[in-house]
Amino acid sequence: MLDSPDVCWFRRDLRIADQPALVSPDGRPVVALYVLDDRPLATAGWRRRELLARHLDALAEQLRGAGGGLVVLAGDPCDVVPRFAEELAAHTVRWNGDVSGYARRRDATVEDRLTRLGIRSEIHWATYVHAPGTVVARSTGLVQRVFTPFSKAWTQAERSHWPAGPLRLSTPPVDGVDVGAMLGSGSTRDSGEHLLPDGGELAAEQRLRDWLGSVDRYEERRNFPAEDDGTSHLSSDLRFGTLSPRHVLDVVGTDSPGRSAFVRQLAWRDWYAHLLAEEPRLAHHAMKPHFDDVAWRTDPTGFEAWCAGRTGYPIVDAGMRQLTATGWMHNRLRMITASFLVKDLLIDWRLGEAHFRRELIDAEVSQNAGNWQWVAGTGPDAAPYFRIFNPITQARRFDPDGDYVRRWVPELSGLDDKRVHAPWELGPLDLEVAGITLGETYPWPIVDHAEARERTLVAYAAAANGTREDITSPPVR
Numbered sequence: 001m002l003d004s005p006d007v008c009w010f011r012r013d014l015r016i017a018d019q020p021a022l023v024s025p026d027g028r029p030v031v032a033l034y035v036l037d038d039r040p041l042a043t044a045g046w047r048r049r050e051l052l053a054r055h056l057d058a059l060a061e062q063l064r065g066a067g068g069g070l071v072v073l074a075g076d077p078c079d080v081v082p083r084f085a086e087e088l089a090a091h092t093v094r095w096n097g098d099v100s101g102y103a104r105r106r107d108a109t110v111e112d113r114l115t116r117l118g119i120r121s122e123i124h125w126a127t128y129v130h131a132p133g134t135v136v137a138r139s140t141g142l143v144q145r146v147f148t149p150f151s152k153a154w155t156q157a158e159r160s161h162w163p164a165g166p167l168r169l170s171t172p173p174v175d176g177v178d179v180g181a182m183l184g185s186g187s188t189r190d191s192g193e194h195l196l197p198d199g200g201e202l203a204a205e206q207r208l209r210d211w212l213g214s215v216d217r218y219e220e221r222r223n224f225p226a227e228d229d230g231t232s233h234l235s236s237d238l239r240f241g242t243l244s245p246r247h248v249l250d251v252v253g254t255d256s257p258g259r260s261a262f263v264r265q266l267a268w269r270d271w272y273a274h275l276l277a278e279e280p281r282l283a284h285h286a287m288k289p290h291f292d293d294v295a296w297r298t299d300p301t302g303f304e305a306w307c308a309g310r311t312g313y314p315i316v317d318a319g320m321r322q323l324t325a326t327g328w329m330h331n332r333l334r335m336i337t338a339s340f341l342v343k344d345l346l347i348d349w350r351l352g353e354a355h356f357r358r359e360l361i362d363a364e365v366s367q368n369a370g371n372w373q374w375v376a377g378t379g380p381d382a383a384p385y386f387r388i389f390n391p392i393t394q395a396r397r398f399d400p401d402g403d404y405v406r407r408w409v410p411e412l413s414g415l416d417d418k419r420v421h422a423p424w425e426l427g428p429l430d431l432e433v434a435g436i437t438l439g440e441t442y443p444w445p446i447v448d449h450a451e452a453r454e455r456t457l458v459a460y461a462a463a464a465n466g467t468r469e470d471i472t473s474p475p476v477r
């Protein structure tokens, strides 16, 4: 019997199933560890912290049920993980890789320190379907900058193999920290109407099973935010790793157009992770470098109105209010609201990215920055910058009955489907009948879309041509 234990360092893979980091191929007992790290937690809003606390509680319980337990420590993982492994006289520390610049630097330091201590490190990639860096163009060895060929190669790529068990878990050798106290969780903030998902892998598996009842209609319903089950809402489970992406893919399969369309979204997820792993600057810099030179406006009032859902554009406000109320926003609304910030207010996409990163329960650097760059037209395979979403057209197309807007902007609920998306087009009598006073009960639009569009085209063209001029004009209206 080999008694020197291994350590499974849990991070964004909070599950037991399809979890290679928890398996010791040579049958050593495995001690499960999680480290609460202040640095990434500092940019997480209360919902993501609360959800993390729930997932950790559920994971600890599951591990205890399987004969082990979970030690939760706090501090800089670069110190905590090697010290813990050394005190245990561990043989190997295993984890699943992560692609953010911070995670990669941290992991390299941990690996280096473990090596100096004579302890092995073993890294798996069960966070994605394919390990970042493995789906690349044959000709260049680099990740495709266009999604369709990436997705084709991704579909055909062979999966790497990892051990599946059996598990031999060890009880925790030390007491950990009080997770609830550290994360400020269990607060009464989550007692309102919009509850967070239940924690843990078993609850996540149930969510996946529930989704199977709707996935076949995904293709036709996925763009309509009023349909609560039009998309899976599995993003936070994929982000925390309470679901394995391979497992999701296997369970859903591709037997119908809806299922294939859904699986394609998992390829987008892998693509953004592949890109960030190869181009760490994607998190903070335009992938098309000249667009780092767009003369973004400084407009704290506009930014605050956007965050608060008070722009005067009902569809934008509805999306931002859904985000604040639930920590999740429908993909179509993420595109519309992000486009409004960047192209209507001409505010730097990085400010919006940071706001989403704090508020979203599924926030992940690769997905968030990648998608923001897509919307801003600064990223790979993004729509050209001169294609600018019209928020009214988008609203009428994807919320034709106005149900989504009325749900999140109740002060407009007196307006019917045709008119709810542009209340400023109504006459005074109609507004009075609907109980709306623009500028009092609901804001006037903070910007004129047509004028803002022209302003943005000029700013982007100047950046593209190297003739930037700072735009000092105030927002229109």
Ligand SMILES: Cc1cc2nc3c(=O)[nH]c(=O)nc-3n(C[C@H](O)[C@H](O)[C@H](O)COP(=O)(O)OP(=O)(O)OC[C@H]3O[C@@H](n4cnc5c(N)ncnc54)[C@H](O)[C@@H]3O)c2cc1C
Residues within 6 Å of the ligand: 222, 231, 232, 233, 234, 235, 236, 238, 239, 262, 265, 266, 268, 269, 272, 329, 330, 331, 332, 334, 335, 338, 356, 360, 362, 363, 364, 365, 367, 368, 369, 371, 372, 375
């Ligand atoms: C500006 C902006 C910021 C975003 N930030 C994030 C983020 O921080 N984290 C995040 O997980 N997603 C992000 N997305 C992508 C997408 O909006 C969400 O993944 C999706 O809305 C989650 O809802 P769902 O689980 O119901 O998705 P579904 O439609 O059911 O899709 C299934 C899964 O596929 C993946 N997926 C779907 N769309 C995308 C996409 N466009 N890019 C990458 N993966 C995708 C997600 O993992 C999702 O759970 C962002 C999109 C935009 C436009």
